[in-house]
Amino acid sequence: METFSIDVRAADFDPNAEIEALTAHNLQIGAVASFVGLVRADTQKVGADETDSIRADSVRGMSLEHYPGMTEKALTAIVDEARQRWELLGVRVIHRIGPLRPGERIVLVAVASSHRGDAFAACEFIMDYLKTRAPFWKKEATAQGHRWVDARETDQSAAQRWNESSKNSTSQ
Amino acid sequence: METFSIDVRAADFDPNAEIEALTAHNLQIGAVASFVGLVRADTQKVGADETDSIRADSVRGMSLEHYPGMTEKALTAIVDEARQRWELLGVRVIHRIGPLRPGERIVLVAVASSHRGDAFAACEFIMDYLKTRAPFWKKEATAQGHRWVDARETDQSAAQRWNESSKNSTSQ
Amino acid sequence: MQITVLFFAGLREALGHTAIRLELPPHVGNVGALRDYLIAQGPEWAALGSARNLRAAVNQQMAGFDAPIEADDEIAFFPPVTGG
Amino acid sequence: MQITVLFFAGLREALGHTAIRLELPPHVGNVGALRDYLIAQGPEWAALGSARNLRAAVNQQMAGFDAPIEADDEIAFFPPVTGG
Numbered sequence: 001m002e003t004f005s006i007d008v009r010a011a012d013f014d015p016n017a018e019i020e021a022l023t024a025h026n027l028q029i030g031a032v033a034s035f036v037g038l039v040r041a042d043t044q045k046v047g048a049d050e051t052d053s054i055r056a057d058s059v060r061g062m063s064l065e066h067y068p069g070m071t072e073k074a075l076t077a078i079v080d081e082a083r084q085r086w087e088l089l090g091v092r093v094i095h096r097i098g099p100l101r102p103g104e105r106i107v108l109v110a111v112a113s114s115h116r117g118d119a120f121a122a123c124e125f126i127m128d129y130l131k132t133r134a135p136f137w138k139k140e141a142t143a144q145g146h147r148w149v150d151a152r153e154t155d156q157s158a159a160q161r162w163n164e165s166s167k168n169s170t171s172q
Numbered sequence: 173m174e175t176f177s178i179d180v181r182a183a184d185f186d187p188n189a190e191i192e193a194l195t196a197h198n199l200q201i202g203a204v205a206s207f208v209g210l211v212r213a214d215t216q217k218v219g220a221d222e223t224d225s226i227r228a229d230s231v232r233g234m235s236l237e238h239y240p241g242m243t244e245k246a247l248t249a250i251v252d253e254a255r256q257r258w259e260l261l262g263v264r265v266i267h268r269i270g271p272l273r274p275g276e277r278i279v280l281v282a283v284a285s286s287h288r289g290d291a292f293a294a295c296e297f298i299m300d301y302l303k304t305r306a307p308f309w310k311k312e313a314t315a316q317g318h319r320w321v322d323a324r325e326t327d328q329s330a331a332q333r334w335n336e337s338s339k340n341s342t343s344q
Numbered sequence: 345m346q347i348t349v350l351f352f353a354g355l356r357e358a359l360g361h362t363a364i365r366l367e368l369p370p371h372v373g374n375v376g377a378l379r380d381y382l383i384a385q386g387p388e389w390a391a392l393g394s395a396r397n398l399r400a401a402v403n404q405q406m407a408g409f410d411a412p413i414e415a416d417d418e419i420a421f422f423p424p425v426t427g428g
Numbered sequence: 429m430q431i432t433v434l435f436f437a438g439l440r441e442a443l444g445h446t447a448i449r450l451e452l453p454p455h456v457g458n459v460g461a462l463r464d465y466l467i468a469q470g471p472e473w474a475a476l477g478s479a480r481n482l483r484a485a486v487n488q489q490m491a492g493f494d495a496p497i498e499a500d501d502e503i504a505f506f507p508p509v510t511g512g
Contacts, residue, residue, distance in 0.1 A: 038202050
């Protein structure tokens with residue numbers, strides 16, 4: 001059975017259980033590519049040294065706001081576009097909202113296919129599009145207070161390349 | 173703590189436990205890309221119809237032979253090369269050997285990094301190199317008997333592209 | 345015509361509104377004109393003008409500032425998204 | 429000089445050998461020459477000549493047929509790998 005589903009929720013998820021539900025009873029599946037995004041404590045170190053000490057304004061927590069209704073539409077549209085581009089046998093997307101602590105899981109994208117090329121490409125495509133098209137906003141809590149996370153230019157260019165290369169990356 | 177390890181073994185693995193061991197106590201990790209390869213029952217359907225009936229010579233099982241000693245060296249070298257190409261915070265590779273049934277897990281590649289671009293690229297790179305450089309051989313069992321699986325040209329070209337694009341794919 | 349306008353994230357905090365219901369004058373025909381119309385209502389709407397890379401959606405679909413507005417539409421303004 | 433030669437997968441089955449210990453004549457200096465030398469030993473080695481895309485390793489590292497062989501080396505012949 002092919003399953004394509006998304007979920008936006010506060011509760012944590014179990015990647016194994018999600019992947020096993022995706023692959024159960026479908027012996028055509030040979031490849032599952034998955035991605036889990038985690039809340040990082042910090043993006044920069046104190047100095048150039050390799051110690052694990054982190055900055056005084058390191059992230060103590062995070063809160064995820066979203067646009068109910070549009071979020072689900074956007075994620076469904078992204079999955080549908082992935083299905084048009086690659087041969088997929090299942091997709092599961094879970095994105096958490098609300099307060100999250102460092103180390104906690106934020107997002108899961110799991111893609112099942114017969115071959116790994118399709119699974120890898122679709123998984124990365126969904127993440128790149130989710131990052132730039134799904135209406136979520138992160139607010140970080142630090143010792144200095146709260147701050148809304150800025151969008152990154154690299155996320156825009158990561159999403160952009162799927163328009164340029166189109167189907168070329170589907171080597172198998 | 174950064175962990176980079178490989179394991180070649182007959183026993184199944186728990187992807188969750190492996191990923192959690194990889195990410196434990198490292199709050200710099202923001203991205204975990206992983207791949208699980210499964211034994212497919214068959215690659216082709218009976219006809220052009222969309223039924224789930226499978227061919228009479230569909231795969232009933234598989235056995236994985238390897239070259240003890242070289243296998244571990246090859247996997248370690250592949251992981252080392254990935255670490256030179258991308259900023260990684262942890263890699264776990266597990267490849268099973270011996271008899272496997274359809275639906276069973278064959279291989280796990282899990283890659284932890286601060287950013288998803290590095291995690292995705294390294295995970296796919298390791299799979300592509302493993303497919304073409306690690307000394308494993310699959311023998312399928314069908315109703316007609318046993319047959320050694322042929323190497324696929326697409327796997328060669330998938331590995332080849334990492335020489336061409338080199339670091340260009342590391343957009344972030 | 346009546347429309348609903350929603351605001352999210354930092355823009356929502358700066359404006360102090362989550363959503364407003366609005367009677368739109370006939371000359372305000374698209375998303376960009378709606379933004380300009382709100383800014384013209386007074387300094388409490390200044391954040392709409394100063395927002396870097398302001399994004400919009402019409403009826404829960406990403407939309408450019410030239411996207412037309414019709415009666416009962418749900419328009420949203422927000423900063424670039426940062427999920428994932 | 430003495431070397432060890434290993435065979436894997438379909439090639440191993442075709443030859444009926446997993447490993448052999450061999451006293452190599454001085455003129456057999458590289459992997460390709462070793463393959464030719466074995467084939468010349470008789471029809472029971474024919475599978476080494478008919479193998480499509482035969483691959484080799486020297487001391488557990490992938491190697492081309494021009495790779496030199498030294499005493500006590502471990503040479504392996506096998507079909508293209510199919511793991512993963």
